[in-house]
Amino acid sequence: MSEAGSIIQSSSEKPARLQLRGDWTLQHYAHLQAQLTRQPGSADGYSLDLSQLGRLDTAGAALLGRWIGHERLQQLTHSQDLPAERLALLRTVAEALPHIPANARPAKHAAALELLEKIGGAVEGYWKQLRALLGFIGLALESLFLCLFQPRRWRITSLAAHVEQTGLNAIPIIVLLTFMVGAVVAFLGATVLANFGATIYTVHLVAFSFLREFGVLLTAILMAGRTASAFTAQIGSMKANEEIDAIRVLGLNPIELLVLPRILAMMISLPILTFIAMLSGILGGAMVSTLLLDISPTLFLGILQTDVAVKHFYIGLAKAPFFAFIIAIIGCLEGFKSGGSAKSVGDHTTSAVVQSIFMVILLDAVAAMFFMEMGW
Structure with missing residues (x-):
């Protein structure tokens, strides 16, 4: 059965350790986001343990990479004993994260401009259809x-x-x-x-x-x-x-x-x-x-x-x-x-x-x- 991902903090060790458990997948994305909001603002002072990590997909890897940073995620691919396919996924996500804008929302345009754009596209389509017909x-x-x-x-x-x-x-x-x-x-x-x-x-x-x-x-x-x-x-x-x-x-x-x-x-x-x-x-x-x-x-x-x-x-x-x-x-x-x-x-x-x-x-x-x- 699928188990939602979680983060277990252990302060008895030096340095303090954060252990990732469960499945970090799109199915549990909202739960994982809530987990990360309760964690420290930065994971720089903690060591990360991925040995108990369950299933992992692109959504979970990207969420982890945005939290710890792409450089730290890149370092994890060399320090963790993980299956080859999981390391390849983490490495790919780490390389892609720097090229993703922080705010990837599409730019908003005025309604008048969108209307003119639609009219122009329709006129161009009619012109192409007329040329094809002739x-x-x-x-x-x-x-x-x-x-x-x-x-x-x-x-x-x-x-x-x-x-x-x-x-x-x-x-x-x-x-x-x-x-x-x-x-x-x-x-x-x-x-x-x-x-x-x-x-x-x-x-x-x-x-x-x-x-x-x-x-x-x-x-x-x-x-x-x-x-x-x-x-x-x-x-x-x-x-x-x-x-x-x-x-x-x-x-x-x-x-x-x-x-x-x-x-x-x-x-x-x-x-x-x-x-x-x-x-x-x-x-x-x-x-x-x-x-x-x-x-x-x-x-x-x-x-x-x-x-x-x-x-x-x-x-x-x-x-x-x-x-x-x-x-x-x-x-x-x-x-x-x-x-x-x-x-x-x-x-x-x-x-x-x-x-x-x-x-x-x-x-x-x-x-x-x-x-x-x-x-x-």
């Missing part, structure tokens, strides 16, 4: 152009598999979500417009919102959460298992093999899913209009045909390839940045989703301002 975009475009005119390097099988995973398998969730959102938009729009006797304009609200914004935006956000995370996890796991290193050893290009099929699959799938989302959202709005507003499906379709220009459909659909490209790029980049641990893969997967959603919303806002200024 560099990876350039690398992907370079690989795309190099493969474009060499059909033998096209990965048709991989492309088809990723189109199925990112596009075909995502149709149910896209249809369900956009249908429900379309119904909610129609219901809320009708509630507000009824106060002005303009319930019929609920059709315009649903059509404009889903053709220009909601169709592509909701689809892109869903794909960012569903597909960007999958890309990061897949590539991150391959990197953790050293499969990407094996690809390079075989003389293959990881960008061409892993990144391009995913980017092209997203750029094919997202416009198709956006079109489906537009139809589903408008269908949800039409259902609410028919059941609650007494707007027949024929009237609903007639208003769509006469009052809603087809340019709104083109504007919404034109955003889809850009959103798809940035989502796939971020997902693949975070996968290549992940380390060899499961935690690193998980952290970069979360980062890929957050960055993808942020970039999608940012690009959508920029596109909305551009189209507004152009009068489209």
Whole structure:
């Protein structure tokens, strides 16, 4: 059983002797400190006996060294009959003590300086992330152009598999979500417009919102959460298992093999899913209009045909390839940045989703301002 360290003073001998007993370890650190506070301020006039000393670790040796001084501790390594490993520990602590400041507490900074430091670190991190993203975009475009005119390097099988995973398998969730959102938009729009006797304009609200914004935006956000995370996890796991290193050893290009099929699959799938989302959202709005507003499906379709220009459909659909490209790029980049641990893969997967959603919303806002200024 572990016995707390103690100091026994014997004044019957000349010179007076201090005998160290028990375990001088981190477990008994507080008890040992209390023992030393009851001892004389200096141990210079006493001889030290370590023959009854129990277990000893770095914490106990450092506490002893601070009490008697590093020079005296160094002398003990020559005068005491102790095991070799214990002498080596005391000698190491004695050599290190002179280099440890008396007060090793970290310097305190003003709160304003700490805030500025955190802001500067965050800005630097964002700048590095932007540079990495732009560099990876350039690398992907370079690989795309190099493969474009060499059909033998096209990965048709991989492309088809990723189109199925990112596009075909995502149709149910896209249809369900956009249908429900379309119904909610129609219901809320009708509630507000009824106060002005303009319930019929609920059709315009649903059509404009889903053709220009909601169709592509909701689809892109869903794909960012569903597909960007999958890309990061897949590539991150391959990197953790050293499969990407094996690809390079075989003389293959990881960008061409892993990144391009995913980017092209997203750029094919997202416009198709956006079109489906537009139809589903408008269908949800039409259902609410028919059941609650007494707007027949024929009237609903007639208003769509006469009052809603087809340019709104083109504007919404034109955003889809850009959103798809940035989502796939971020997902693949975070996968290549992940380390060899499961935690690193998980952290970069979360980062890929957050960055993808942020970039999608940012690009959508920029596109909305551009189209507004152009009068489209």
